[in-house]
Amino acid sequence: MTRAGQGHSKALKIAGAAIAAGSLMLVTGCSGGSSDGATGDAGGDVTIEFAQWWEPELPDGEFRALIDKFEAENPGITVELVSGPYASTKEQLFAGAASGTMPDVVGLDGAWVNDFASQGVIANLTDLMADAGYDDSQLASQIQVDGGTYMIPVVNFVYPMFTNDDLLAEAGVTTPPTNRTEFADAAQKVTALGGDVSGWVLPLSLEAPNGVQNDVMSWVWASGGSMLNDGQPDLTNADVTSAVDYIQGLWDDGVIAAGSFTMKEQDKVEEFTNGRVGMMIDSLAHINLIRETNPDLNFSISAIPAEDGYDGERGIPYASWGIGVAENSEHKDAAFKLVSFLMSEDVNSELSTMANAFPGNTQSVPDFVNDDELFKTAFDIYQASYPANEFTGLPVAEELMRLFGEQLQAALDGQQSVDEALQKAQDAWVAEF
């Protein structure tokens, strides 16, 4: 072989070895990396990561501007926003919880808190508040597990009743119903208009089973009822039975829009926005979406109807953008500074205004309350009610909704009675607790 040939052979071997080494580096690069979301530099500055789904849901650039304000007020702390849709954030956080790589500050849904706290992957905020000398008296609520706070609701989205006023008027209903009898009557009259119009819409998709929380249990809470007893499942009590019996009655009367069993929240909003249902229970966050999609829709909001004759305080369902701190964070003090910044009176007002939500700080007042009649009404309803969401803080909350949804579907489909459905759901829930 010539010298050139020898060189070629050698080059080939080197190339082979380089590819092998490169593959190793690629692989180690994929599986390695810092196990800690926060990083520090030589100057003592810290960078903390904040994973949430809020930024994409807010007007472009507004949330980043708020964080820039925090950075300006806290020199030496840089916040890296890790933003994604709700579902991606959830998967990322659960993966981070499993691998011990949770970002320092995390956006939380109340349904996840118990699981994260049980795993020990989110920090006990009661301790952090004590360390920081934080006064929690202005916080509207705190989500606790075993006596410790693990999540603080930053803003709350309440779920009142939306009514299509034109449809109701056409059906001869002049005012939104306030109790169950009036609601059933209004739903029947609207359905009687014919065509593809229905009185009410009930999303029971098992993919996203939050309809059980917002559209079913809301009837229980609106009459001051509860699905729990001393923190344990109590689905066969009179409050829940009465509400589910009532929904079964509406189903049997044919006043619920078709397609319930696979309908999701966005389908519900679409049905209402397109004028195909007279009434729905939905998040206040959708007001602008409905207005933008169908500017001609004449609708109003009111409290969810209660049992006939009930005059106590009504529970109103809500969902929160909650916040927590990762246990694995090496900069919990900086992380808590961000939490307290977002919960401060002015900032919380600003964030609530951006999100069209109600503040987690009792002193904060969002601008839209004074600017918009619908929001003002909603704020009045909110203040006259108590925020009710018994799923918050429960273990495997989403699975509990799904288990209930399966039994409810079987009851509505005529495969079992309401009592049987509630008993089976109760047994399934007890097993999960």
Place this chain on the structure above:
Amino acid sequence: MSLKTPVLDTEVIVTGVPQSKRRRQLRRTAESYAFLSPTMILLFVLMIIPIVMVIGYSLQDGAIIGKDHEFVGLDNYMAVLTNPSFWNATSNTVIFTVTSVVAHLIIGLGFAMMLNSTLIGAVPRAIFRGLYVLPWLFTVAVIAVLWRMLLAPNGVINFLLNTNIEWLASPQLALGTVTFINIWAGYPFFMVSLLAGLQGIPSDLYEAASIDGAGPVQRFWNVTVPQLRPIIVSLVLLDLIWTSQQFALIWMTTGGGPINVTEVLSTFTYKLAFAKYDFSQAATSAVLVLLMSMVLAVFYVRHQKARD
């Protein structure tokens, strides 16, 4: 007197140093493995390690999220195998998969034969080819959203049929409906592959069969089918594996509901992992699915070897 020159082998000429046979063999083997190493490392890290880890999780209690992992032997397997939901999901998976694959084959073969026919001109053939392959171009998410809208109680299908059927929300119809959507989404793969196979069948065989008096049906069964058999077997086995693992389409159309009528093994496993956070049982279910898929994979590999 003659001068004798020693005879050198090629290795000596290349390296300039004579080497023992054993050393040469060792070096050659090492070189081979060095070149194979990138693939082997990737396979090891991306396939073997995850599979072994999942099998390990299936033998533990509180895998991944539990603070204390405990070896529980086959307890998780007993729990999953005695869970009626698992068998319901298995049954639905079998119905969904077998129906889909049979329909894929029949529709794919029918369309491929039509496109291969000389009875239609070049332009209509190109148009049909484009139309028929269309479902294959959509991602699963688009297919799910598209059919959810089409099949909604107020959707186009009900409008055209002048009905108000809850195609996806009815416990009686949902499994059939998602199977139909999967058939629609998957037949082009069969069509394209079988069309390539049909185009490779020599026309002499058909001419000889015609001379022997074979009609169209006899030519189909005695020429077309035997010639396509290797492709058909490969396609069917691959489709059985793929369809039995279909997740996104079912999750995005029905979420395994109504009640549990469209629950398949993939959605059952997903719910165990990401709704109940029971990663031990989810790993167990995944291992059982892996074992079922491996049976099909073994058939596929044996078939491929037999072809070679």
